[in-house]
Amino acid sequence: MAAPESLPLKTLRQSPLLSSAAIADGIFRLEFDWPGPAPKAGQFFMIKPERSSVFLPRPAGAESFGGGKLRFLIAVRGRGTRELAAMRPGESAGLSGPLGNCWEDFFPPENPGDGGSGGKAIALVAGGVGVASLSSLAASYPDREFDYYLGVRAAFKDHAGEAAFLGEAALHHRRLLVAAENSGAKHRGLITGFFDPVGYPAVFACGPEAMLREVAAKCREAAVPCRVSLERRMACGVGACLGCTVVTGKGNRRCCADGPIFKAEEFAFDEQQQ
Ligand code: FES
Incomplete structure (x- = not known):
């Protein structure tokens, strides 16, 4: 059947x-x-x-x-x-x-200002293992340039440690800024404290919801299109159990089947229940 x-x-x-x-x-x-x-x-x-x-x-x-x-x-x-x-x-x-859906559904990002992101680098903002989803995006568009902003708990000990973490993402960036929360970090603090969307045609982000909320707020202020991939607890993964419902400006959506990627401006960050 x-x-x-x-x-x-x-x-x-x-x-x-x-x-x-x-x-x-x-x-x-x-x-x-x-x-x-x-x-x-x-x-x-x-x-x-x-x-x-x-x-x-x-x-x-x-x-x-x-x-x-x-x-x-x-x-x-x-x-x-x-x-x-x-x-x-x-x-x-x-x-x-x-x-789930895919970054391709949102690419190239709409930006009437430059006719669809032109040739400018796109910003990728990742929290921890959220870099995995974004590096798959960058690998899919090898003719585009990407700037990575990565937030991690502890600074990498050396270049080898950074390369091991980034994996293939290390191959696909124009610029990389890593922020870490420990005292040995060159950029100490949350990545949102170092990220500025101004000048970027679009921003794609994946990581904890608190990080996404701040990235989305900065993008809104700068009038830069922002797309976010959410990390949620899931049960069925195929849209059947409604256990991953998220609130959007268009009503409730299933993170697993309608997402996990959403337009930041449509995602109701203040109305979510985790
Ligand atoms: S995990 Fe079941 S609907 Fe999303």
Whole structure:
């Protein structure tokens, strides 16, 4: 029987983990064998280890895909992500996806001022593992230039540590500014304290909602188009359970099926319930 439109059949596979690398404190890059459909930049997967004590899978934005290998950045935040970080190569996880909308749906960004972002660099603002979604965007448009603004908890110890964290994102930027919250940081504080959208044709952001709210406010003030990818708890990932409902100026939307990317000006930051 065909699935109803609100319940799209998505690929669910037990996929072996090919590699796992700790790239910062509590942050891992996992690489899975993935013979399924290629994700578009900004899409996500639901993931759960085959042997797991948690009921629900965790959503994770795909960082990159190539040669049948699918990569994710995972930040350990609770039991589910701890189990993912503890996986060893050869063990399997259930992967469902690709899910959600994609950056392509918002690209090139509308900007009547320059006819659609012209040739100017676009700003990407990332909080922690949010860089994964944005680096997939940058990789999709190799003829465009991007400036990265990245916020992390602790400053990278050296260039190698920074390169390991950024992964392929290191290949696709014109400029990189990293802000960290610890005392050894060159730019100490939240990334929103260093980011200024003025002069950019558009801004794309992914990270914690508090960060997105500030980025969106700055963009609104500067009249710069802003698109945000949200990080939300999810259950089904396909729009069926309404567990990820977000409030927008156009009514309630499902983050997993209608998002996770929204126009910042349509997202009601003050009305969300997490
Ligand atoms: S997680 Fe079920 S509707 Fe989004």
